Amino acid sequence: MTLYDVPAPAKLNLFLHVVGRRADGYHLLQTVFRFVDLCDTLHFDARADGQIGRSYDLPGVPAEQDLVVRAARALQRATGTQAGAQIGLHKRIPQGGGLGGGSSDAATTLIALNRLWGTGLSRRELMALALPLGADVPVFVFGQSAFAEGVGEDLTAVELPPAAYLLAQPDASVPTAEIFGAPDLTRDSDSITIADFLAQPNSAFGRNDLEPAVFRRYPRIEYSAEWLKTRLKTPQLKTRLKAWLQGQACSTEVSPSVRMSGSGACLYVEFAQLQQAVLAQQEITATMRVAGKTTGPAHPDFRLIQATAGLVEHPLRDWIAR
Numbered sequence: 001m002t003l004y005d006v007p008a009p010a011k012l013n014l015f016l017h018v019v020g021r022r023a024d025g026y027h028l029l030q031t032v033f034r035f036v037d038l039c040d041t042l043h044f045d046a047r048a049d050g051q052i053g054r055s056y057d058l059p060g061v062p063a064e065q066d067l068v069v070r071a072a073r074a075l076q077r078a079t080g081t082q083a084g085a086q087i088g089l090h091k092r093i094p095q096g097g098g099l100g101g102g103s104s105d106a107a108t109t110l111i112a113l114n115r116l117w118g119t120g121l122s123r124r125e126l127m128a129l130a131l132p133l134g135a136d137v138p139v140f141v142f143g144q145s146a147f148a149e150g151v152g153e154d155l156t157a158v159e160l161p162p163a164a165y166l167l168a169q170p171d172a173s174v175p176t177a178e179i180f181g182a183p184d185l186t187r188d189s190d191s192i193t194i195a196d197f198l199a200q201p202n203s204a205f206g207r208n209d210l211e212p213a214v215f216r217r218y219p220r221i222e223y224s225a226e227w228l229k230t231r232l233k234t235p236q237l238k239t240r241l242k243a244w245l246q247g248q249a250c251s252t253e254v255s256p257s258v259r260m261s262g263s264g265a266c267l268y269v270e271f272a273q274l275q276q277a278v279l280a281q282q283e284i285t286a287t288m289r290v291a292g293k294t295t296g297p298a299h300p301d302f303r304l305i306q307a308t309a310g311l312v313e314h315p316l317r318d319w320i321a322r
Helices: 067-079 101-116 123-133 137-142 176-180 194-198 211-217 219-232 235-245 274-291
Strands: 002-021 027-047 052-054 084-090 146-149 154-157 164-170 258-260 267-271 302-309
Touching (some): 067 101, 084 101, 164 274, 235 274
Antiparallel strands (some): 164 267, 164 302
């Protein structure tokens, strides 16, 4: 049996507040996760020899540290199955961007192999296997936009309005452990309620408490955020956006802000509709082409500039029966 082109979507943190720290050093968070239509894809071929093999290479990530391999082995141990799998992975989500690519790959592996092997674990059981793999893995198994608390494992489904996003990852990677270990990280933000967020259910709510610590250590990311803010305020882009919005069923006010997802380095801008994000992408990439031929201020180097739609739910949500 085989499962090909199985999606593993990226996530965004619409806000991220650090509200405390446990005695064991883990941070207490409040955030809202949203999935977006930027996906890695995985391929699974059943093996009868019980082995977990990789048909890909992740530079600097040996098999024993690969979250995909660890997820597959965790499912084997939990269920006692004798089945194995050969796994392929096509990466589209940049590493070190705060988009949860590795966590999403691990969750998709749990969901897909539970189906391929017929192990029949419930969503709750798969989420229990997901948590030791990483704090972000359970939300991908949960499968819905979620208000998260604790270390990220206490999840409550939230309904979000339609939205689209411009993703922009500078040429940088941020180790999550470095930022959470930073002495200058804010760790005492006031707790909020789901009702507080739902009064303004978008990325204009709150803030990302990790941004200041990241920006101080990675000035390239801060410069990229400021450059994007400047480009998004140009009269040309505002004119194009407002012209397109005329007659659309959404506000003609255009005041996008730039926010960092997770611990970075990826930045994003929220828009009401995908076409707005596409127009912003076109304007920014055109500006970068022109800037490369002039002696004006240098544009940042980006690993990724992409418009993408927000998802209502994880594309594999229905793969888990209960």
